[in-house]
Every structure is written in structure tokens, then in C-alpha cells.
Amino acid sequence: MRIKNDRTIETLPDGGLSWSLSSIWFVPGKKYYVAGAGMYEKSILDTANIWERYPPGEVTNYFTNCIRGLAANDILAVGAFGEIVHFNGNSWRNYFADTQLTAGGYFSVAMKGDLVVAAGQLFNLGVLATGKR
Numbered sequence: 001m002r003i004k005n006d007r008t009i010e011t012l013p014d015g016g017l018s019w020s021l022s023s024i025w026f027v028p029g030k031k032y033y034v035a036g037a038g039m040y041e042k043s044i045l046d047t048a049n050i051w052e053r054y055p056p057g058e059v060t061n062y063f064t065n066c067i068r069g070l071a072a073n074d075i076l077a078v079g080a081f082g083e084i085v086h087f088n089g090n091s092w093r094n095y096f097a098d099t100q101l102t103a104g105g106y107f108s109v110a111m112k113g114d115l116v117v118a119a120g121q122l123f124n125l126g127v128l129a130t131g132k133r
Contacts, residue, residue, distance in 0.1 A: 016040065016050030025067045025075065035064035035077055059085055059092045065107045078106035078118045084129065099129060 012032075021036035034040045039059050040051040054060075062080035069075035073089025082101025085094050099106075104127065106120035114133040121127060 012045055013047045014051070015047070016053065018053075020063075022064065023066045023068075023077075025069050027069075027072045031072045033067050033069075033075065033077075035067040035079075037063055039064055039067070039077065054092075060094065062105070065105065066109050068109050068111060070111050074111075076109050076111060076116060076118075078109045078120070080105040082106060082120070082122075082127075082129075084109070084118055101127065 017034060017040060018037040021034055023035045024033065026032040030043065032042045032045065034051060038056070039054045041054070042049065042051050060077070060079060060083055062083050064077050064079040064083075066079075067075065067077040069087075073087070075087040077085045081096070081103065082099035082105055083094065083096045084099060084106065085092050101120075101122055104120055104122035106118040106127070106129065108120075109116065109118045111117075116131040116133075118129040119126070120129075
């Protein structure tokens with residue numbers, strides 16, 4: 001795995017990661033998140049420590065397509081079956097019951113100021129979920 005950091009490219013250790021990954025988000029030098037078939041985090045990019053996986057069901061039970069944040073205490077992840085999860089710096093909150101998707105899922109999420117938009121698909125229809133703080 002590689003991250004473009006300013007004008008350099010750094011190879012990251014992949015110990016403990018799943019073979020199926022879809023997204024990465026990080027605060028350089030502080031916290032790194034990788035998502036896909038599982039959600040993983042790491043604080044130090046070294047080869048001595050493997051990526052820590054959140055146990056299945058602790059944050060999500062489904063494939064995560066996209067993870068994005070505004071700060072280390074303001075992170076959103078979206079994925080299969082309309083799952084949207086938010087990290088506030090202390091704990092993850094799952095909005096699965098609020099999305100009301102029975103199939104499909106969200107593939108991308110963006111945040112700006114107090115606005116959140118998740119884009120996805122339900123069968124052959126496009127789906128947008130919006131939220132405000």
C-alpha cells in the first residue's frame with residue numbers, strides 16, 4: 001500500500017490487513033484508517049505493529065466502501081446495506097436503522113462544515129443521504 005504525502009510516496013506496512021480494501025483516510029503522523037472487508041486503524045506506521053482490526057459487529061457488520069473525516073474526532077464511513085457510521089473521538093455510532101436501505105449501499109461520503117452527503121445505489125436507483133450536525 002502506498003500513500004502520497006506531499007511530494008513523496010511512502011510504502012506502508014500491510015501486516016494484519018484484509019486482501020479486499022477500498023478506502024483510506026488519515027491524519028498524518030497521528031491516526032490512519034483503512035476500510036473494506038473490515039475496518040482497521042493504526043497510530044504509528046512501522047513494521048513492528050500490525051493494523052488493528054475492529055472486531056466484526058463492533059463498528060460494522062458489512063463491507064465498508066469509503067471512509068472520510070474532517071479531524072481525528074470526526075470520521076464517517078459508509079458501505080453495504082446503507083450502513084453509515086460516525087466516530088466522534090470516543091465511540092462509533094451506527095446509523096444503519098436510520099438509512100432504511102434493504103439492499104444496495106453507499107459508495108462514497110463527503111463532509112463540509114455541518115453538511116454530510118453519502119451517495120449510493122438501491123437496485124437500479126441512485127440514492128443520496130444527507131445529514132446536518
